[in-house]
Amino acid sequence: MAPLVPLRVRGPARGDEASAVVPRGGVLEVGVVLTHACNLACVYCYTGDKKRVRMSEAVADAALDFAFRTAAARGSRLQLGFFGGEPLLERTLLLDLAARARARAEADAIGLTLQVTTNGTLLTPTLVEQLGALQVHVALSIDGTQAQHEAGRPLAGGGSSWEATRAGLDALVAARDRFPFDVIAVIDPCNVAGLADGVLELVDAGVESLTLNMNWGARWDDAAWSQLEDQLERVAAVFLAALRDGRWIRIQPLESALRSQLERGEVVTAGCSPAGRRLAVAPSGRLYACARAVGEDDGRASIGHVDHGVVVTPADPAHGCSCANVEETGDAAIAGQTRIRHDRALASITGRLAVRLGKEFAHISVIEQRPTPSP
Numbered sequence: 001m002a003p004l005v006p007l008r009v010r011g012p013a014r015g016d017e018a019s020a021v022v023p024r025g026g027v028l029e030v031g032v033v034l035t036h037a038c039n040l041a042c043v044y045c046y047t048g049d050k051k052r053v054r055m056s057e058a059v060a061d062a063a064l065d066f067a068f069r070t071a072a073a074r075g076s077r078l079q080l081g082f083f084g085g086e087p088l089l090e091r092t093l094l095l096d097l098a099a100r101a102r103a104r105a106e107a108d109a110i111g112l113t114l115q116v117t118t119n120g121t122l123l124t125p126t127l128v129e130q131l132g133a134l135q136v137h138v139a140l141s142i143d144g145t146q147a148q149h150e151a152g153r154p155l156a157g158g159g160s161s162w163e164a165t166r167a168g169l170d171a172l173v174a175a176r177d178r179f180p181f182d183v184i185a186v187i188d189p190c191n192v193a194g195l196a197d198g199v200l201e202l203v204d205a206g207v208e209s210l211t212l213n214m215n216w217g218a219r220w221d222d223a224a225w226s227q228l229e230d231q232l233e234r235v236a237a238v239f240l241a242a243l244r245d246g247r248w249i250r251i252q253p254l255e256s257a258l259r260s261q262l263e264r265g266e267v268v269t270a271g272c273s274p275a276g277r278r279l280a281v282a283p284s285g286r287l288y289a290c291a292r293a294v295g296e297d298d299g300r301a302s303i304g305h306v307d308h309g310v311v312v313t314p315a316d317p318a319h320g321c322s323c324a325n326v327e328e329t330g331d332a333a334i335a336g337q338t339r340i341r342h343d344r345a346l347a348s349i350t351g352r353l354a355v356r357l358g359k360e361f362a363h364i365s366v367i368e369q370r371p372t373p374s375p
């Protein structure tokens with residue numbers, strides 16, 4: 001693996017940390033990793049060892065202050081996302097931070113969006129109400145059908161997480177008119193054969209916003225590739241059928257590709273802008289370019305600390321996501337064959353979809369793109 005950016009120098013004085021990092025205006029996304037612990041053991045997890053290390057109250061305070069000061073310094077809106085491990089293992093801390101963030105946003109007159117990315121197993125109707133009352137947007141990870149989900153998302157220690165995750169999804173669906181939510185499904189060779197069936201099942205269950213996250217680091221052989229291309233084509237058909245039925249569902253990355261076609265006449269995959277519009281705070285207080293880069297928080301990819309700010313600015317990859325590039329090629333700046341082949345297939349499928357949509361395509365309303373959370 002190519003070296004990322006070791007933390008080896010002290011940064012600027014407190015308060016100056018964001019000046020050279022985050023572009024003015026726009027949205028600053030700060031991920032707060034509340035714990036390394038998780039009650040699942042997903043086969044494609046990239047968050048490293050599930051050690052029982054949680055964020056202390058002191059680091060949480062510093063993280064909140066850092067996020068607001070950085071957003072204020074740059075004149076940005078703030079999007080605060082809670083991650084893990086499984087962040088709902090720390091729901092008391094999460095709800096407390098969310099409440100304090102709401103109060104701080106009002107006092108500082110800073111626009112604020114709150115989000116949590118969860119495996120859903122600990123979600124209850126009560127917790128959905130508590131999160132909703134604080135306007136914490138939920139992104140729940142579920143991989144489609146029961147067979148797909150069980151192929152990749154066992155409980156830590158063994159056994160199925162399906163019933164618990166579906167109960168969490170049902171709680172979200174029951175409250176969706178008041179609290180819209182997102183679903184994340186990870187595409188891996190172990191579940192790709194059922195991708196379109198899984199998307200259809202989720203849509204039928206009441207999911208209206210779905211992100212399909214590729215496991216770039218998996219071994220995608222020719223058979224798996226062939227299945228992926230076929231399944232993505234069928235996902236596009238599910239999207240089109242829903243649209244014809246008068247139902248607008250969001251399926252990423254299809255929606256972004258359509259938007260790119262609409263605005264630029266071609267599908268262009270942007271870089272992920274590490275540390276530009278995204279930052280993350282680990283339980284230790286170390287800063288990373290995004291929540292996905294935290295991993296085991298061993299410091300190798302760290303770019304600073306909440307106590308003294310960002311000290312190293314990683315380069316934006318020309319193509320794809322830095323973390324995904326590292327997983328596939330070992331170099332944050334270089335996208336691998338899996339990424340490139342996927343993006344070409346997506347462009348081709350989107351082009352055909354655009355043709356089939358015809359004039360409707362020009363009228364599609366594409367809402368502001370949200371970041372893709374970790375699985």
Ligand code: SF4
Nearest residue numbers: 038040042045085119
């Ligand atoms: S992918 Fe998420 S839910 Fe699965 S083991 Fe890793 S942290 Fe837990």
